[in-house]
Amino acid sequence: MTNQFEYTKEEVKTPEGAERTRPGRTYVPRVDIYETETEFVLLADLPGVDENSLDITLENDVLTLNGQVNFEPPQGYDLAHVEYGIGDFHRTFAISDKIDRDKIEATIKHGVLRLVMPKKTGPSTRKINVKSA
């Protein structure tokens, strides 16, 4: 086992006075974000979430991940020992303007989201010529 594993799940802090619309705890998913020459890749650990219970929205520059965990406790069993909590996942990211928003692709497998965000091709800045009046 590498010492890179961490097992405590971090809960989302709700602003004071704000209430969540769904009961239960909400956790911050662990992520990796890396950049290649052509794209940004975001990987998020979302155990218990699948393509039907994951909501990804992009509004202005904010990317929001909302993963619902619809956990059914096993019938006829008592919880005898707890090391991790179960709840939904929520996290937001500010994203770069270098991303081609129409080409973002998301896949989820074994509880890991893979969000591929290709970079815009061509010059990202446009020079504006200043004419003399």
Added chain:
Amino acid sequence: MWWSDFDDRRTTLLRELERIMREWERPKTAAPAYPALNVWANPEGLIVTAELPGVEPEDIEISIVDRTLTLSGTRRPDTNGEGIKFHRRERGHGKFTRTLQLPFGVEKEKVDAIFNKGVLSIILPRAEAEKPRKVKVKAA
């Protein structure tokens, strides 16, 4: 009444489980054990669950020797890291192992493991021979 008797047995079992869980092998260092486990119990058996997102089912190994359950495996990195630049790196990878002393023997042939959406559930039915049994008292 039979059900109060059942409840007593259940309480005893849960107490025994709690004791065993406390004695679980934990690394002596500050590094926490991975993966975290939750355990569900009833007099018929146990269900052990673990969150293992991104682990391939073929990389998970479960073995039972006597009353010891061992869960081990590997979480492989998503990329070899060449030619890329990390902005966030919070997800761990590597090998993991956890062992758990079971409070009773299990029907090894009936042990089942389900991996769904990155969550592993190991179903451990209690050995028939070890299930609590009512003993009838006969008049001599």
